[in-house]
Amino acid sequence: MSLTSMAELLEAARCGGYAVGYFEAWDSYSLDAVLQAAEEENAPVILGFGCLLVDQTWLDHGGIEILGSIGRSAAARSTMPVALLLNECHTLPQALRGIEAGFNAVMLHTDDVAMVAELVEVAHRRGVSVEGEIGTLPNGGADGRVDASRASTTEPEAATAYLAAAGVDCLAVSFGNVHTLESAFAQVDLDRLAAIRACVDVPLVVHGGTGFPGEAVPEAIERGVAKFNVGTALKRAYLQGLREALAGGSPKASPHDLVGSHKIADLQAAAMKDVVAVVRELIRSYGGSGRA
Ligand SMILES: [Zn+2]
Numbered sequence: 647m648s649l650t651s652m653a654e655l656l657e658a659a660r661c662g663g664y665a666v667g668y669f670e671a672w673d674s675y676s677l678d679a680v681l682q683a684a685e686e687e688n689a690p691v692i693l694g695f696g697c698l699l700v701d702q703t704w705l706d707h708g709g710i711e712i713l714g715s716i717g718r719s720a721a722a723r724s725t726m727p728v729a730l731l732l733n734e735c736h737t738l739p740q741a742l743r744g745i746e747a748g749f750n751a752v753m754l755h756t757d758d759v760a761m762v763a764e765l766v767e768v769a770h771r772r773g774v775s776v777e778g779e780i781g782t783l784p785n786g787g788a789d790g791r792v793d794a795s796r797a798s799t800t801e802p803e804a805a806t807a808y809l810a811a812a813g814v815d816c817l818a819v820s821f822g823n824v825h826t827l828e829s830a831f832a833q834v835d836l837d838r839l840a841a842i843r844a845c846v847d848v849p850l851v852v853h854g855g856t857g858f859p860g861e862a863v864p865e866a867i868e869r870g871v872a873k874f875n876v877g878t879a880l881k882r883a884y885l886q887g888l889r890e891a892l893a894g895g896s897p898k899a900s901p902h903d904l905v906g907s908h909k910i911a912d913l914q915a916a917a918m919k920d921v922v923a924v925v926r927e928l929i930r931s932y933g934g935s936g937r938a
Contacts, residue, residue: 649721652729652751652775653815655690656849656872664933665867667855668692668731669925670877676884677720679918683925684726689934693717694731696877697740698755699826710740714747726938729775733875741765745774753777753818762812770813780808781820783854786827799838802845809846816873818851826878827857834858836865843870851875855928856882863931874932876925883924887917 659666669691671677677693684691695713697705710732717730731751732744738761741752745768752774754765766776781800784792800819809817819842822834832854843850849872852858856878858866863874891913895904903911929935 647722647724647727649718649730649750650690650727651773652692652731652777655692655727655729656816658690658937659872659934660849660870662933662937663867664937665863665872665874666690666692666934667925667928667932668694668733668873668875669880669928670694670696670733670875671717672881674716674720675914675918676880676921677716679880679921680925681720681724681726681728683922683929684728684938685724686922687926687929687935688726688938689929689936690727690938691929691934692729692731692751692873693721694729694733694749694751696733697736698734702736705736705740710743711747714744714749718748731777733777738765742768745769745772749774751775751777753779755779759808759811762814766813775815776812777816777818777851778808778812778814779818779820779851779853780805781818783820783823783825786824786830786832786854786857788828790828790830792824792827792830792832799835800842802838802841805842806845809848814848816849816851817846818853818875823852823854824857825854827854828878828882830857831859832857834862834866836862836869839866839869839871846870849873855879860931864933867933874928876928879924879928880921883920884917887920888913891916 669680732749734755735741784794784797821838824832855874855876
């Protein structure tokens with residue numbers, strides 16, 4: 647199946663009362679794991695890669711093109727409706743290169759509304775969706791602590807003004823959700839989310855899906871959230887699976903079987919089983935199962 651527009655996936659989710667997961671991959675194995683989970687759940691999904699925590703030099707020297715090519719071929723194999731997002735680009739040139747590399751959705755991590763509007767103009771001409779953001783999320787650490795020193799919650803009026811100026815297709819908002827939270831759950835302010843919803847009409851996006859409290863998911867969806875971003879939970883599951891695979895493997899196994907073989911002894915493939923399980927569980931919690 648060819649790529650489906652992210653804006654269309656989110657509009658369908660909003661009408662259907664569920665949310666679509668963006669499950670951030672980092673290589674072809676993790677991308678395959680997300681796709682496998684979506685197929686097993688018969689669910690639409692947003693595939694893609696993030697720029698935020700990746701070395702800029704690598705991204706700027708062919709990394710974006712490598713990611714685009716892996717993503718495009720994975721999406722082409724899929725029988726599910728999928729979009730392909732280049733998440734949280736640091737610069738406008740990165741986002742533009744993402745479009746050239748075949749991503750059909752991009753996001754620019756910036757407060758510069760004029761720059762986002764410039765991206766939207768180019769992207770929409772090419773049928774590419776753009777995600778914007780207003781408000782800054784706190785960052786979590788492994789110990790469950792949260793650094794909110796540069797965080798700000800989304801003001802509903804500011805969201806209205808941002809949308810009018812930027813013209814994005816969906817909007818990431820900050821109402822207590824926390825980026826990269828590993829071992830705790832965020833305290834989210836659903837009243838603020840409702841106030842934002844009352845002022846803007848595009849699908850809303852929650853970054854920090856790993857630390858988002860499961861019991862608040864249905865209410866968040868009712869208040870306009872159509873997309874959850876999840877990264878940390880996938881890498882955590884992968885590392886756990888990898889440790890177990892390393893501990894359980896035969897010391898006599900060939901390095902060729904253990905690394906990159908895609909055979910039964912492949913350590914990375916074994917570790918991805920846990921990633922598939924996590925993604926399937928999250929798809930179900932977002933109400934996305936059976937929506938393909
Ligand atoms: Zn994010």
